[in-house]
Amino acid sequence: MKRKAGLLSVAFVLALSAGLAACGEKKEEGSTTVRLAEVTRSIFYAPQYVALSQGFFEEEGLKVEFQTIAGGDKVSTALLSGQIDVALVGAESTIYVRNQGADDPLINFAQLTQTDGTFLVSRKPVPNFDWSSLKGVTFLGQRKGGMPQMAGEFTLKKKGINPQKDLNLIQNVDFANIPAAFTSGTGDYVQLFEPQATVIEKEGKGYVIASFGKESGKLPYTVFMSKKSYITKNSDTVQKFTNAIHKAQKWVESKSVPEIAEAIISYFPNTDKAVVEGVVKRYKEQGSFATDPIIDEAEWKNLQDVMEAAGELKTRVPLADLVNNSFAEKAAK
Structure with missing residues (x-):
């Protein structure tokens, strides 16, 4: 890093x-x-x-x-x-x-x-989610070089997505401010740790649709x-x-x-x-x-x-x- x-x-x-x-x-x-x-x-x-x-x-x-x-x-x-x-x-x-x-x-x-302990959260419900649907979206990610972001990028690449080319990738938001940035309107999708992912879901401001932990392996x-x-x-x-x-x-x-x-x-x-x-x-x-x-x-x-x-x-x-x-x-x- x-x-x-x-x-x-x-x-x-x-x-x-x-x-x-x-x-x-x-x-x-x-x-x-x-x-x-x-x-x-x-x-x-x-x-x-x-x-x-x-x-x-x-x-x-x-x-x-x-x-x-x-x-x-x-x-x-x-x-x-x-x-x-x-x-x-x-x-x-x-x-x-x-x-x-x-x-x-x-x-x-x-x-x-x-x-990994992060989850993919969407702004709107995504029935029958497919990773390829992320191409072209604005993605609020984690800090460059940190393990959450590396695990996230690793998963995206496994799914055929180039994070730097296929997404509008935002990485200039401080870790502590990422949930607030998403709920205030930044990004179509966000990579979040818990409990922020669950809190946002309970508030109806986002939907947990996938786990980077499951996808990136042990x-x-x-x-x-x-x-x-x-x-x-x-x-x-x-x-x-x-x-x-x-x-x-x-x-x-x-x-x-x-x-x-x-x-x-x-x-x-x-x-x-x-x-x-x-x-x-x-x-x-x-x-x-x-x-x-x-x-x-x-x-x-x-x-x-x-x-x-x-x-x-x-x-x-x-x-x-x-x-x-x-x-x-x-x-x-």
């Missing part, structure tokens, strides 16, 4: 020049503190909130200091500079950092979501990652963290939609519970929540296929270079 790569390059240089040491474990009253940051607050990350709300981290002897740092570039910078220990962000971030020549690369160690869309040095020095903590995440994944897999919604609703105080339930149901039915934290070769290949198709991948990276599955495999046993 050109814009993100530039930002990460600056962050990396700053981190090097500052001579920042890798973070070590912090003990507090018999527990180990882990500083965790997510890239955005999203129902898409339901298993993470389940791990927090159901006490799975505490069961593993961890105290999690949790925050949201909006933007993949910003959360990666926080991780590189040692402000946080673990980040929940797209796996592509590790590839961008690696391609900057990082001496202490970011390593993916546990997968949380395994599909990939390590959102993962937990740390600096390689942190993982090496704190392997026991990383294992406990991964154990807690897998407990949450199994809990989500086995529980009903209302139970999951009840467990995470406190993280979405301004969202109607019916909307939370609808979003959880949609993501659960399409298999967006990973059922174990392991990142496999096929998923890693698909991630790089998506990046390559978008022109955002300089060179392919072997899974073993940026993925450490040992913690996930042990947790899964």
Whole structure:
């Protein structure tokens, strides 16, 4: 991603020049503190909130200091500079950092979501929707180079649509303002995350007609990652963290939609519970929540296929270079 790569390059240089040491474990009253940051607050990350709300981290002897740092570039910078220990962000971030020549690369160690989380929303009902009908329309997309946009373009190309030539593609709207731009009249179609897609549908201002997650296939869309040095020095903590995440994944897999919604609703105080339930149901039915934290070769290949198709991948990276599955495999046993 050109814009993100530039930002990460600056962050990396700053981190090097500052001579920042890798973070070590912090003990507090018999527990180990882990500083965790997510890239955005999203129902898409339901298993993470389940791990927090159901006490799975505490069961593993961890105290999690949790925050949201909006933007993949910003959360990666926080991780590189040692402000946080673990980040929940797209796996592509590790590839961008690696391609900057990082001496202490970011390593993916546990997968949380395994599909794209966006949906195609139309302004009007579209009976018997066919992807070819998008040709010639005004399409309000996501930010260039971001994984949502790359997954969206990957899907469109699979359907025989050239996003740059066959659509009037709008990509100059900030992420947070995309739903409002659509409801105010911009675009015939829009690519949206939940719960915005469901909210717009409930308000009668749009219609969810397709899932980019279903169409783009499985990939390590959102993962937990740390600096390689942190993982090496704190392997026991990383294992406990991964154990807690897998407990949450199994809990989500086995529980009903209302139970999951009840467990995470406190993280979405301004969202109607019916909307939370609808979003959880949609993501659960399409298999967006990973059922174990392991990142496999096929998923890693698909991630790089998506990046390559978008022109955002300089060179392919072997899974073993940026993925450490040992913690996930042990947790899964």
